Amino acid sequence: MPSWTSGSAALRARWALDPTIDYLNHGSFGATPRAVLAAQGALRDEMESSLVEFLARRLPARLDAVRSRVGALVGADPAGLVFVPNATHGVDAALDAIDWRPGDEVVHADHGYNAVKQALRRLEHRFGVKRVDAKVPFPLADAGQVVEAFAAVIGPKTRLVIVDHITSATALVFPAADLVALAHRHGVPVLVDGAHAPGLLDLDLRALDADFYTGNLHKWVCAPKGAALFWVHPRWRETVHARVTSHGYGNGLAAEFEWTGTFDPTAWLAVPAALDHLDELGLLDVRANNHALVQEGRERIAHALGVSLPHPDDASLYGPMAAIPVPWAKASEGPTLNARLYAEHRIEVPFTGYDERCFVRISGQVYNRPEQYVRLAEVLRSWR
Ligand SMILES: Cc1ncc(COP(=O)(O)O)c(C=O)c1O
The missing domain is CATH 3.90.1150.10 (Aspartate Aminotransferase, domain 1)
Structure with missing residues (x-):
């Protein structure tokens, strides 16, 4: 109690x-709790008092420390984990890693998030990629029906399966591990859109074995707006690049994703304050x-x-x-x-x-x- x-x-x-x-x-x-906003405010004050020291010299090491803590929360090895502004960015980076060909299919649940469906429309316009909806019944009797719905539509043209770990409109937890295993049996990579999952579900990203995982820290971890994670499986780490290219291009995930030009990194740096708040409760x-x-x-x-x-x-x-x-x-x-x-x-x-x-x-x-x-x-x- x-x-x-x-x-x-x-x-x-x-x-x-x-x-x-x-x-x-x-x-x-x-x-976001006041204590976390105060921690972010203190970070902003520090940044504004010594901009170059804060942004150019100390930032990478400080983000590495936050990465270790977040990695422990979600079971991710730090080498594959980067901070992004939100889950939408993580989805976009994963979609950009695939060498699309006309006629490729992406399986996404009909319960899937609308912004992701729009990203798939864009792929359709650019590359002729087709979205195929896994029709998950709602009312839903059990998680087995979710797996059946995906199994019914994964086929020879499927290039990617996108799994909403927790659906937005219907608020269902999907059986992500079963869906990853199903897609992998067909040789298809999986992007898990875990926008709501960090803090809310027990995550072990290494064991889950998805190809890409993105999740927000600004929802159920209560971090400031603009804090989210993107994890990339080792088999994709050479292929994935940040969509916005800056100094770190080709120097690894953290160098690419965590500096896409000048920005305010205090939401990411305040994540430990949010985790402390959660731990306290x-x-x-x-x-x-x-x-x-x-x-x-x-x-x-x-x-x-x-x-x-x-x-x-x-x-x-x-x-x-x-x-x-x-x-x-x-x-x-x-x-x-x-x-x-x-x-x-x-x-x-x-x-x-x-x-x-x-x-x-x-x-x-x-x-x-x-x-x-x-x-x-x-x-x-x-x-x-
Ligand atoms: C399933 C799902 N994916 C993606 C998102 C997008 O999250 P964000 O707006 O933080 O990028 C949401 C937001 O609620 C969501 O529910």
């Missing part, structure tokens, strides 16, 4: 979140707390909406986020509902779209209280 209570005044005071808003959307933009306690908030919240909301839950209450299928169907709304109405809920009730929660259907996707974080989900459920009940 943690020594703290979810959503207590003491915990809420650790975040700068506006107390008049029920923020149930840590999944879209993770809120207890990583496992945080995960258990957040899952419990969402477990209870999704039941209340489903009851208020008069719908069945779209997957069983199995902790291997979801974590601190859950999507509940909103049967009377279309997927396209999501942004309007989100804006209305915020304007009329000061509740910030996304309405996501999948397969033309609309879902309300709740998140749970230690600054949240069970009453906030009750409030949301009551508003949604009144909108039925």
Whole structure:
């Protein structure tokens, strides 16, 4: 049992979140604790006091130290691990490593993230690459159905499989290890889009054996915005290059990715402060707390909406986020509902779209209280 209570005044005071808003959307933009922002502020002050020392002389060694700590969190060897501004950059770097030919296929779940689908559209326009959707049923009974959906579409033309470790619109945890093994049995490399995974799932990237892995530190590790990781398997380390070329070209992953021109590296350097904050609360306690908030919240909301839950209450299928169907709304109405809920009730929660259907996707974080989900459920009940 943690020594703290979810959503207590003491915990809420650790975040700068506006107390008049029920923020149930840590999944879209993770809120960064004040202590971590203060650490980042101190780093900025240091940078501005001695720019060349900070940016040109000391930065690589300091990033190596952060890399060791993050590597320990995600089970990655430092030689293959670099910092990027966000998961979108990691996906883009992996897509750029492949020597595409017309007719190549990329398998991506229909639950996959829209920005990644746009990156695949671009590949289609440039190289004639085709996206093939693995159609994962939702409602979902078990993880086996996810593997079946991918197995049904991986074929001789598949050049890459992209696995969302945790899906955005439907908040499902996909069985990444099984999917990597499946693709590898077909001789196909795998990019795991783990945008939500660091901090939230136990990761062991070496054991997972994906070809590429990207994940955000600015979501569930609560690091400042602009902190994310990209890991490259040894078999690809000579092939991958940063999309923006600078001084480090050809000098290894860290030299290429961690200097793409002048920028502010303090989000990356403040990651240890975020990890300290998580350690202080207890990583496992945080995960258990957040899952419990969402477990209870999704039941209340489903009851208020008069719908069945779209997957069983199995902790291997979801974590601190859950999507509940909103049967009377279309997927396209999501942004309007989100804006209305915020304007009329000061509740910030996304309405996501999948397969033309609309879902309300709740998140749970230690600054949240069970009453906030009750409030949301009551508003949604009144909108039925
Ligand atoms: C599955 C998935 N991939 C990629 C991203 C993109 O993350 P970012 O905006 O930090 O690049 C997200 C964001 O929520 C996501 O859910």
